[in-house]
Amino acid sequence: MKPMFLLLFAFIPAFGQGQVGTSWREPMMSLTGEAQATTYHIKYCDGQKRSFQKEIDSLLAEIDKSLSIYRPDSEISAFNRSMSHRFKSSHFYAVLKKSAEVFRATKGAFDPTVLPLVEAYGFGPTKQPKGALVNVDSLLQYVGFQYVMFDSVSVVKQKANIRLDLNSIAQGYSVDKVASLLEAQNIHHYMVEIGGEVRTKGQKNERQPWTIGIENPLSPNQLQTTIKLHNRAMTTAGNYRNRYEANGQLFSHIINPKTGEMEQSAILSVTVFANDAITADGYDTAFFVMGLEAVKEFLVNRKDIDVYILYTDDAGQLKTFSTDGLKNL
Template sequence: MKWLVLLIVLVAFGRTPTESHPGAETPVVSLEGEAQGTTYHIKYVDERQRNFKKPVDSLLTEIDLCLSTYRPDSEISQFNRSDSHRFLRPYFYPVLKKSEDVYRATNGAFDPTVKPLVDAYELGKKSRDLWLPNVDSLLQYVGFQYISYDAVSVKKLKKNVRLDFNALAQGYTVDVLAVFLESKGIDRYMVEVGGEVRCRGERSPGQWWKVGIESPVRPGGLQTSVRMANRSMATSGNYRNFYRQNGEIFGHIINPKTGFSKPDALLSATVFARDAMTADAYATAFLVMGLQETQRFLSKQPDLDAYLIYKAETGSLQTMATDGIREFIR
């Protein structure tokens, strides 16, 4: 549902429904498939060896019918074409509420009303037509202050405002699937959708889940790996999905304040949080904020950890890990 830096999950996702590992008292159940324009992988320990693929796929379909901007029949698409919408499924409100929380915390660096600008960017990338002259006229429709909502419905306070949850919907999807597993009594799992990850418990006694972070200069290559348990993780980067026009480079993560994205020293932001939706949203916001503002922000946020990859003034690649995650980085 959004472009992102794909995390390299180091656990071998086999195609067999169950697999045994040394030291594991119970075989690991493995599920995988396609959803939201990407893939998903789920691993969990279950003494009953239950296969939850069918209900997982049903949940993924329901989330798409609510939050996918690529489906004209989704709830968010219906809202974008109208002035108001009464929620039909339980997924719209939590994502809208989290969007507002991160919008306010980042002083507008994260804003789900950015869709008019995202559409202009994508059209410009596809057609190669100049789209920057349209930015000023489109910015008038960007701003969370033009949205009013409660737990039942959402409405526009200004016509032509449109929502786009692609910057946090995959993280939220991971959380929904994790909560589903927990409702079935599963307390050791890894859920990954499109690179967003949530883990609980150990994979096997004494062995944590292990996840890799892609190198921004070696596509498909590994920058580092992280040991994880009882945390969520999401990565965003502007180094792959960009295009040049009239000698200028534009990234796909749009700054909702300026209407476009310009290169910054920060190449990749991996965020660690209690839930994947929070990690997903802040990873996007940090790419908008840039390196220095992100570092200042993190110094005041004890509930967030991050691993940043950036380019130094000398041109060399540098990394920074916050204190809470440093010992788990390889």
């Protein structure tokens, strides 16, 4: 799903043992593993000391088989090769439904049909020569989520050669599904992280919430700040990890679906906070494309979403913008 190059989240292993009260004497379970071409870290309190690793691995593999463009046998790959597809699982429909919501809300700044451009610039599953000249005008005709129609049963293209890439939102969906799996087992205190996308519930111990770090993009592996995350999700998009230089030009994986150009802006990273990870994941790349002022205007009417944006000013100095909902965190 979302590649590791978007791992802008810096995990802080500050999981203390319980101190007072029966609930905090419950053991802290810790699971780590690999799935969806990335890693995961999951921690939760459980008095029964149950391990849900097998169930989690099975769930993530199931989602991967539905939504991974890197698997030729996935549902999304089957759709990309044809004009229509009848859903085999609920995952494809659920992510398409949220994608349509974000596409409409951002007026196309988020568009999961951008795959032809992603590949042309040397990213994605099809290995194109890096630094090759990209004919943007010829490819833009194949970009437009408005040409994809779907219901709970099937998805259909209204234009040939349209192809979907849900990597920029599917990992958030995976985080939410793992969280739902834990909650179905009566787990009330957890932290789920997959490839840098995070969702928490409850607290890590009696006195402290889960604490998550945001990396300084100008000094990788150093923290810019930390956030206390309580019953919320957090995802990040950035342009400084997955990029390369060729023919004197810097190529970045974040592409504006309206212009077809690689996004060139002063923004370095956008971290989005929402009630669920799929919502945060859907908006982080869109906000990157929209730009700081447009994001500020957008959030006036979206109090369910907070952002922490790192950007450079005209002098190249690192600056920050955060919404009021993060001030006390």
